[in-house]
Amino acid sequence: MPPSSRTLTRHEAILGALKDKILDGSWPPGHKLPFETDLALEFDVSRMTMNKVLTQLTREGFLVRRRRLGTFVATPRAQSAVMEITDxxxxxxxxxxxxxxxxxxxxxxxxxxxxxxxxxxxxxxxxxxxxxxxxxxxxxxxxxxxxxxxxxxxxxxxxxxxxxxxxxxxxxxxxxxxxxxxxxxxxxxxxxxxxxxxxxxxxxxxxxxxxxxxxxxxxxxxxxxxxxxxxxxxxxxxxxxxx
Missing domain, CATH: 3.40.1410.10 (Chorismate lyase-like)
Incomplete structure (x- = not known):
């Protein structure tokens, strides 16, 4: 009997949903995210769960969190270790x-x-x-x-x-x-x-x-x-x- 596909956890589902918003341009670089409490309400999860999702997205480079200002979609970095990504x-x-x-x-x-x-x-x-x-x-x-x-x-x-x-x-x-x-x-x-x-x-x-x-x-x-x-x-x- 073939194994059934694994059901995503709430954490994984929310992580995927927020990544999709960033990658499809719904949330462009520099976009300020709703408050953590509002996102928790929107996805019907605890604030702790939402905080873990946002922390993971920040660690992976999708978001930046600025004290007292909020959480934003990361902007492309202008410079790498050796050369600039030029326009x-x-x-x-x-x-x-x-x-x-x-x-x-x-x-x-x-x-x-x-x-x-x-x-x-x-x-x-x-x-x-x-x-x-x-x-x-x-x-x-x-x-x-x-x-x-x-x-x-x-x-x-x-x-x-x-x-x-x-x-x-x-x-x-x-x-x-x-x-x-x-x-x-x-x-x-x-x-x-x-x-x-x-x-x-x-x-x-x-x-x-x-x-x-x-x-x-x-x-x-x-x-x-x-x-x-x-x-x-x-x-x-x-x-x-x-x-």
Missing amino acids: IQSEVRALGLEYRWRLDDRAIRPPSNAERSEIGDDADDAEILSLEGVHYAGRTPFCLEERLINLAAAPDAVRQDFSDTVPGTWLLSRIPWTAAEHRISAMNASGRVAEALALPEGEACLQVSRRTEIAGRWVTMARQTYPGARHQLLAQFEPRADG
Whole structure:
């Protein structure tokens, strides 16, 4: 006789319900949650049970609790240990240039074997949103972006066509990511990359791959390719008190 599916505890059910509100955008970053007592009444549980749920969500990076101010949905952190998670739109405008985004491809599909390997151990056969487009600085291609979005972690992305909305900007404003991994490499432009960036084939390029997570689950993986002669990366470090 096959085992029956386990019934969720009240703690697990409330935890899932609050995570859904955060991940589907109902509670965006910076949103102030109702008082703990009000949430306990809404879910018909004790204040102690609700406190344990909020404490777990805070520990996992979904929430921040500020004394005398309340509990808020966490905002994406601006900086990782080595590099900043940049908004390319802001980066271009900081140069005094007009910004434009051109979406070239949008598809919902399962990840390929190669993509599954890059995404990591938590990848499965669930569908992802695949995007490809070019960021412009003035009339010049600034960066080719290839991005995968985990629809299980960011379900609201399926309703965005991203032809007018920049994917990275949208994600930074919606998902309170808790961990990021960066990889930087040099490469020569293939025919497809050269065409997208208006470069001679074989031209030197800089490629930055970023993978972000929330509570151990991957949210997005982006591969951004820049013309080598037009871009440089700067990482700043400060000494820590703990060495």
